[in-house]
Amino acid sequence: MLEKAIYGGRRYWVWIFFLLGLISVGFLAYLYQFKSGLGITGMSRDVSWGLYIGQFTFLVGVAASGVMVVLPYYLHDYKKFGRLTILGEFLAIAAVIMCMLFIFVDLGQPLRVLNVILHPTPNSVMFYDMLVLSGYLMLNLLIGWTVLGAERKEVAPPKWVKPLIILSIVWAPSIHTVTAFLYAGIPGKHFWLTAILAARFLASAFAGGPALLIILALIVRKYTKFDPGKEAIQSLGKIVTYCMLINVFFLGLELFTAFYSQIPGHMHTFAYLYAGLHGHNQLVPIMWVSSILALIAIVLLVFPQIRKNENLLAVACLATFFSLWIDKGFGLVVGGFVPNSFEKITEYWPTLPEALIALAVWAIGFLVLTILYKIAVSIKEEVVFDKYGEKQIKAE
Amino acid sequence: MYNAGKIIIGIIIFVGLVTFPFIFAGGKATAKPDPKIDTPEILKMPENERKCVESKSFMKKEHMQLLNDWRDWVVRDGNTIYTNAEGKTFNMSLQNTCMKCHSNKKKFCDECHNYTAVKPYCWDCHIAPKEKES
Amino acid sequence: MSINRREFLKMAGITTILGIGGVSAVQGVRNRVEASQASRAPEALTAKRWAMVVDMSKFKSEEDYQKCINACHLSHNVPHITDNPKHEIKWLWTETYEHAFPGNEDKYRAERFQHMPFLMLCNHCENPPCVRVCPTQATFKRKSDGIVMMDMHRCIGCRFCMAGCPYGARSFNYKDPRPYIDGSKENLEFPTRMKGVVEKCTLCYERLAKGLQPACVEVSNGALIFGDLEDPNSAVRKVLSERFTIRRKPELGTGTSVYYII
Known part of the structure; x- marks a missing residue:
């Protein structure tokens, strides 16, 4: 099936080479980091995790969100999601690959990464995170590839995939729960030490991931003959709406506990992020951009009339995605380190090489995604559209 | 065809x-490696005491494993004394035992490591004996 | 019998994997030295759980602190990074009271206590969060004496331990530390570190093995008291039973082993 990825129009190749260009630039930046050490980033003794780990955390959510289309389709027999499942699974694959790369580029001694397997440490959440992420990657590769292969041959997928699909449905929330546990079990970091963190993670993941999937589905429909289905997109829109509301509700719960209790340690980070603390306010503008985007997204999403307009839905999804990308992919991780253990403030902002490396990881993710989507879409076009013509769009 | x-x-x-x-x-x-053990420290020793912690053949083959074990025993278990096959004891330390005799890192370590293109990262942290540039 | 390309590739792949596995299995049988050949030096200082008491009343001047800090940093080749405070590496340093004991501030407390510098180091917790989070056991608690150790050979530089430590005791080598070590003052008996690993106070495990007190304790003129917390007759226990002491963030349940007398 891979051969489908080497035939494409001009637009396809321009896009591929654009991504390859970003990857090359980022690769050079990474060589620089590899040689000089992580000192080329904006991280410090006090803020020891930054953009890389933030993006990792955000993308685990995107990977986990694939379950939001797989679950209704396989467990509730919601047929409308039939054409979206493969897009969801392939998005999960690209996201997990990005997660792994973000962890890798964050390591001070990347060549020793296999020590994690060589010296397995069951008391470390990081160890479990590695296990569940690689497991999730395997599951999605196996399921996506097998189901698509069967579809191409126009036969039913083999029986052994079904249990694996059920497993992947259970597995998806677990990868993000484990990722939340990286933070939620650390004594002395008040901002992270909250039982609701995993729930917050899942809510934001199930809003941000499907939002991205809607955008991707709209792009696929625009540029190919394959239509993931209008109703499927609307159903996903509902999922985004509910999860975004839950996410904001959870954030509200955090704010209430911190500010009604008036315990300084619990208020400090929120104060730093949204208002600035002791004159340090570098993150305030982007946190407010995130909040405003969230507000716009919610206004556009809660009214069904607005949501039904696909252009406005796309705007809402972009707003959702970027709001969460800032909040979870940056603020959440950096905020946990401010103020530090001595109640002193060191601020963090990524450097240019750091941003280029992060951009290259995204480009690799999109390259993988493009190739996988190209394969999936080519097969769908072949077996569905070319055979049944326009009917496939109207039939459902 | x-x-x-x-x-x-x-x-x-x-x-x-x-x-x-x-x-x-x-x-x-490429010239065959020819590691040298003729450092002043070794030459100073009486002939019959010029022995490494284990036999020459063992050290040739297993020095990396020995160093690996030494490192774990010292750093992880807090045991610092090594008793060799003959019952002699040594302080387990690359920097303070091995290199005190083999003070010629370039002709002793690098000679073979370069030949076989092995790049152990010992010297990223451990301080190599100060040698005169030759 | 004919085989198609697919089957040929499958067989070739399996044979390769078996081949690699076979070679490593054969190489696995080699002369090994036995762990029983390693033993503790007879002169080594031993304890069930090392602890330290910092007697603040004996720190009178800036010099008193600096003496301890220098002894530590010079004997462990700790780099002196001044060009970028974000990359600073410290094993032993000072913080004023309000920063060392956040949450215990009181604006009416006497000025001299408010800004009194306290000596900071790794607390060698009884229940260390850094050890709990490390994915490779590169940082671990020594069973024999409770020292929270660093195995620099194994550290992958993920910095989870830095996030995990509530005491800010850990430093990361954001760059090669060697250019920041004064060659003339280098301790040739102790290694340096490389870029990309985390480091911190190791309670002078290398000195204890030789029967010596930690470097900072040795030069402190009795301001730092060192001993076995589980031995009722130790110097540390004697002080603890007589004087009022405090520890940093005891509410976290980490069981720190560094005590302060004010």
């Missing part, structure tokens, strides 16, 4: 790549 032209070009490129190291070296073999 189908695609004869492409196949022949492919074979030529392949042969070129494979033989490149030999052609590049000008057909000469």
